[in-house]
Amino acid sequence: MKIVRWLAGLAAAASLLTAVSAASQSYPSKPIRLIVPFAAGSGSDILARMLADPLSQALGQAIVVDNKPGNNTTVGTELVATSPPDGYILGLLTNSGLAASPGGLTSGVRYDPVxxxxxxxxxxxxxxxxLVNNDVDAKTAPELIKLIKANPGKYNYASGNTGGIAYGGYLKNIHQLDVTHVAYKSTPQAxxxxxxxxxxxxxxxxPASLGMIRSGKVRPVGVPAAQRYVLLPDVPTFVEYGLPTPPNMDGWWALVAPAGTPDPILDRLNKEVVKILETDAFRSKLLQSSFVPTPSTRQHATQYQKDQLQVWKSMIKDLDLKVE
Structure with missing residues (x-):
């Protein structure tokens, strides 16, 4: 009897594997929903719609962008995490929902991004x-730090998103700056x-500030990184200034599926998206919109998310950061 049950179980498992394989080979056979955890018109929405058209052509099915904003991107991220793992609901998700919020920045997170x-x-x-207002008498990051320290309590600093909160908090903490944080709901308002x-x-x-920098409406004083940015080649880095450089808390996007999605589907998606991102025309299009393309293997994307989650956990704890 035990042998019969074992054979029945083996047959059921083989049948399931065959069904999964068949479904993967025919994928996709219907339109795909691409969840974006921000509102229409946002940078994430723009990026998703830029990617949707060539990916739709590559897969032979429509890619429908579905905006699901809320709670610092955790609403849309949770929707992807709890969807059927069949490849028909994907997410163009960000560091906010994949690292910062589950790292402790936002309460009420009900999914595990790993x-x-x-x-x-x-x-x-x-x-x-x-950045500084043009009336601020400082042209470099060291000059700005010196100016703030000479005028405690005089200056306010704004944030409009997760990265702004984190980098601003880091600078305030590491340099012991007496400045007041003013949190905004969006970067354009700030x-x-x-x-x-x-x-x-x-x-x-x-992306949000480049036009204003180029038009002279605001002044850049430094980039919080070790290397100069491709879109701001004339702005010195903190390393060049000899200043402490924060961990990488830049914004990033990953194409994500629910856990359990079959490997053949994930491999197909990786192949097609990476091919698109590596074309000169699409790369140029992204850079013109201030996005830096970062195609990767599945393994690298998985490890990068884990590394970023640890960075955000440490920064949130050390700086007592929170969404206000």
């Missing part, structure tokens, strides 16, 4: 830059007040 998700590839990243002088300092993402 256990509940499969990583297809990294897609793109955005860098951050330290930049508008930086230009008008309601706030004097800000660490902003490059």
């Amino acid at each position: 256990r509940d998700l499969s990583y297809v590839t990294l897609v793109a990243s955005v860098n951050y830059v330290w 930049l508008a007040d930086l230009i008008s002088g309601h706030v004097q300092l800000m660490v902003a993402d490059v």
Whole structure:
């Protein structure tokens, strides 16, 4: 009797594997929903729609972008994490929902980004830059630090997203700056007040601020990194200034599927997306929109998320960061 049960179980397992294999080979056979955890018109939404068209052509099925914002991107991220693992619901998710929020920045996170998700590839990243209002009498990061220390309590610094909160908190803490944090719901709102002088300092993402930098409406004083940014080649780094350099908390996107999605489907998606990201035309298109393409293997994307989760856990604990 035990042998019969064992044979029946083996047959059932073989049948399941055959069904999974058949489904993978025919994938995709219907449109795919691409979850974006931000509202329409956001940088994530723009990136998703840029990717959706060539990926749809490569897969032979429509890619439907579905915006699911909320709770610092955890609403959309949770939707992907709890969806059927069949490859028909994917997420273009960010460091906010994959590292910062589950690292402790946001309360009410009900998913595990390591256990509940499969990583297809990294897609793109955005860098951050330290900015000042044009009336601030400092042209470099060291000058700005000196100015703030000479005028305790005089300056306000803005943040408009997760990276702005983290980098701003790092600078305030590491240099013991007596400045007041003003949190905004969006980066455009914060930049508008930086230009008008309601706030004097800000660490902003490059895509949101590049046009204002180039038009001279705000002044960059340094980038919190070891190497100069491709989109800001004339702005010195903290390393060049001899300043402590924070861990990498730049924004990034990954194409993600629910955990348990069959490997053949994940491999197909990785192959097609990486091919798109590595074309000169698409790379140029991304850079023109201030996105830096970052195609990767599945393994690298998986490890990168784990590494970033640890970075954010440490920074959130050390700086007592939170979404306000």
